[in-house]
Amino acid sequence: MKIFKKVGYVLLTLILLIVISGYVFVQLHKPDYSGEKKLPKLHNEVQVYFDEYGVPHIYGETEEDAFRALGYVHAQDRLWQMELLRRIGSGGLSQVFGKDLIGTDKFFLSLGIDEASEKAVSKLDMNGDAATIMQAYLDGLNQFIAEGPTPIEFYLTGIDQTEFTITDVYNIMGYMAFSFAMGHKTDPLLSNIKDKLGPEYLKDLAIHSDTSTVWIKNYKNNPVDSVGNSVTALVTEALGKVNLPLFEGSNSWVLAPARTKNGKVIFANDPHIGFAQPSVWYEAHLETPTYSKYGYHIAGIPFPVLGHNRDIAYGMTMFENDDVDFYFEENNPENADQYRLNGTWAEYESVTKTIKVKDSSDIKFTFKKSVHGPILNGIADQIQGERPISMYWVYTQEENTVVDAFYEISHATNLGEFTSALPKIHAPGLNIMYGDAEGNIGWFATAKLWQVPDNVNTKLVFDASNKPSDTREFLDFEKNPQAVNPPRNYVYSANNQPDSISGMLYPGYYLPENRAKRIVQLLDPKSDWDSNDVSSMILDVNSPVHLEIAQDLMGAINIKEVSDKETKVLDALKAWDGIYSLDNEGGTIYTRWVYQVLENIFEDELGAEQFEQLLATHVLKRTIAPIIKSDTSVWWDDVSTPEILEQRSEIIKKSLVEAIGSLESDFGPDIAQWTWNKVHTLEHGHPIGQVDALRSFFNVGPFPIEGTREVINNLAFPYNSTGLYKVSSGPSTRRIVDFSDVENSISILPTGQSGNPFSEHYKDQAEMYVNGEFRKMMMNEEEIRSTKKSVLIFSPN
Known part of the structure; x- marks a missing residue:
């Protein structure tokens, strides 16, 4: 009996030690929402007030200091998400998840996101404003890596934490740009249908513009100052395994003062993105003497893609334009390293990459590139047959200034400054939505749009009989679809077909009219909208x-x-x-x-x-x-x-x-x-x-x-x-900004602010989201200080 008692005491002691150890581990690995920390390179003290949902309200004397603090608090809540997103474009998922992701890594490396990022960074003015803010954000992020607790996911996957660079910021943006594209799912499939079944089977598929459906209307009479198989079925399936956000659609509408009860603009936006945990957006409110923004940030990117302050609000939906094309290349029958280009034989470029694989040896693979892009045969397993297929993508083919665009957008103070930044978004195609306190509203389709010849069907793989010139002519941005202060007193986007562009319709992968039809049906008859009405509309489930x-x-x-x-x-x-x-x-x-x-x-x-x-x-x-x-x-x-x-x-x-x-x-x-x-x-x-x-x-x-x-x-x-x-x-956030009461504007996230499962803000909005509830996006400093849940002070070293 004494032996059993001793064994019992030992077991109880072990259980108690495990419980205590677990408690200590959890406490040590929670984000720090209070206290004081030293932050190298900081010039002055920064105060971070966390509200009851874990949103940081950051007050600093300079933008650099505020963004350093943002980098730190963003990392402590979302470092694992940052890690995964930076690895996609650079082919680093196999190092985390093993052999199942080798195909995905091959595909993304062949796209050339990493090379495009390095090229863009090499041209970046490191002393310029955008680069300075990016580096300040990365300073804070890397400081957390150096001194903060390691997220539990790093223990479970066995990977090490390493510092982030500006190239990582561009790689993350490159992945997000690819996730917008629909051509990679569509063009090869439609070509296979045509080849297998005949062209008559394409006639009843809604490939081209439908003139009977609801379109987004252009309006430019009030200009502002302008200064066979699915190629990536494997990739989509593999990314689904690791639950990473893919951009899908979106709604937005902006009501002019003439449409609202209080005579001020109301802005609504709910970008539709693949659900994952953590969700895609991290909310943060920054205030300095020169910068004020309540923004929504993608992990690892300092500049908010959605945002507002007391003067302007902006957001986005997916334009759904066609920025991915495929080409059948003709190999030289006497030399497989050559292909036909403009009537002569040109040499393929040969590229070799190395992929690190968890619990296995590194692998090297080599692929060819034509002037159009990478040859996907042997990279995407779904590409069958001997005919080489290359993939052209505007994002990697044209100069990359997307990050600069979002820096300028987030710093714009009026409509003119805002629109001057938009031509820098070459890809992905976005509908940028705008409203301001002065009563202006706008919709802008942003992308480099090439002038497609009438005889070219962009929805099929190009061959000799259906092939545009290899020299693409792009429209001037002023000819992109857009509307500023139209007579109907609202603008909207639901990823549907835009109106004609300078007499032409631009090809794309637009969504059906369903949401657009409902939005117009609700907006047209009413001229006394308030934020309560808009919050009900954004939850509408009527079809x-x-x-x-x-x-x-x-x-x-x-x-x-x-x-x-x-x-x-x-x-x-x-x-x-x-x-x-x-x-x-x-x-x-x-x-x-x-x-x-x-x-x-x-x-x-x-x-x-x-x-x-x-x-x-x-x-x-x-x-x-x-x-x-x-x-x-x-x-x-x-x-x-x-x-x-x-x-x-x-x-x-x-x-x-x-x-x-x-x-x-x-x-x-x-x-x-x-x-x-x-x-x-x-x-x-x-x-x-x-x-x-x-x-x-x-x-x-x-x-x-x-x-x-x-x-x-x-x-x-x-x-x-x-x-x-x-x-x-679904809606990655539901966000409503009412300029008649901007400090009581509202939003919601699908789960919570934090990606750390030990945080109280990991899922504290999940049931609110399901129930269609909202919470305040606070901007009033007195209210923020008086209602704060905690405060974290960053001091210079």
Whole structure:
């Protein structure tokens, strides 16, 4: 008995030691939100007041000092996120996650993001204002690396912390630029469809501009002073494994004083980005005698991409222009190191790169480059066949001044200064939205847009018969789509088709009119908007377009040929109001039915793999409404059956039966149980949370959530056969700035400020976000000081 007691005491002692050690570890690895720290190179003391949600309000005597403090506090909350983002463009993911990411590293290294970054940095004036602020931010970031606690993810992956450089800032921006591009998912797939099935199969896909849909209107009468297969299916899948943010879409609208109750501009923006933990934005408020900004920062980038102060507000949506193109190259049959260029044989450039791989030896790989870009054969496994395919990307081909643009945007004090910075954004294509305290509003499509010849289809891989000149002529920025102070007294963007540019339509991968149509429908009749109205609108989950599609589906059904069970389901769908609330059944029926229709339309011709690839494109989103309405599309034929052509009605009826069977299998025969909350859920995944044992610690959620694809509150998901709609992207913040009461402007983040799982701010906004709540973006110094949760003082060494 004494032996058992001794063993018991020993076990209790060990458990107590483990508990104490765990507690001490957690306390030592939390971010420091209070106290005093010495910061080298600081000129004067900086005070950082943290509010109840962990947002730092930074007060300094100089911009350099304030950005040094920002670098430190940003790093203590987001260093792991910074580490991953800087590794993508430089091919460093395999060193963290092992062999599964080698293909991803090869692809991003071949894109040349790292080389473009080094080239841009070599041309940077290191004594200029932008470089000075970048270096100050990096000083603070690197000081945290030198003296702060190592984030737990570094222990779990076994990698070392190393200092950040300005090149890392550019590499992070390069990855973000690539994540905007849609051409890499679309062009090779459409070329394969054309080659495999014939050009008639492209006619009913919404590839080109649709003149019947809602467009973003240009307005320039009030100018301001201007000073075969999807190539990266592998990459998309691999990046999904590590839960990194991919830019997807976005909404924004800006109301002129004539549209608002209080006679001041109201600005709204909710960029749609892939959900991950931590979420993409870090909020920070900086005040110095020369700089005032409440901004949203990407990890590792000092200048806010979204921001406002008492004078101006700005934000962005994705332009969705076509800045990625593919070329079939013609090899010299007598020399595989040469390709045809302008009628002669030119030498491929040969590039060799080294990839460090976790728990394995380094690997070297070599690829070729033509004048158009890297040859993807042998890099992207999906590129089959012997015809070399190269990839042209505006971001790496043209001079890179994007970081300079965001420095100037964040420092602009009026509309003229703001617009003078915009031509420096060559890629990615962005719709930059603007509003100010003087009553000005604006929308600007920013990108280098090349003048596409009428005979060139940019959605296909270029060959000798469909190929532009290798010398591209770009439009002057003044000819980009834009609107400043238009007569309708609002501007907006929902990634939809922009109006004509100097008599031409610019090709792109625009999203369907659904959100745009709803935005215009809500804005047009009302002229007394306030911030409460706008906050309700930004949460809108009503889809008139989905209702129209549902009516087209039901209209194809011969009511005399349906069973009693099918009649009840159709009655439930007829009663649906198009609103995706948690307790509605109509949205569940509609979504399951549409997927079955798409599968029955496309999969027989494309096969399972290419059908999945089509589902991931904007082309498919634009195609759903018109193809379901069409009676004559060649796609209605089921090529797996001997009949020459199935009727549209047959396919739609077959899909209804399959959808009902699927819903009954999942939820039983009671239609009242087929509610949206059971199928539409949001979980914010952390890279380490992919390990089942660590999922509940690192991931946030899952939560049932309102919304769906292509409503204003765009909680999107990939279509698949499971019938479970796991949200993959949505509003990365919902942000409303009201210049009649700018200090009470509001926002929300999807999870929280911190990426440190030991922080109280790791997920303290998650349920608020799901519930459609907001919190204040404080700018009043007296209020900030009196309501602060903690204060951290940085002092010179």
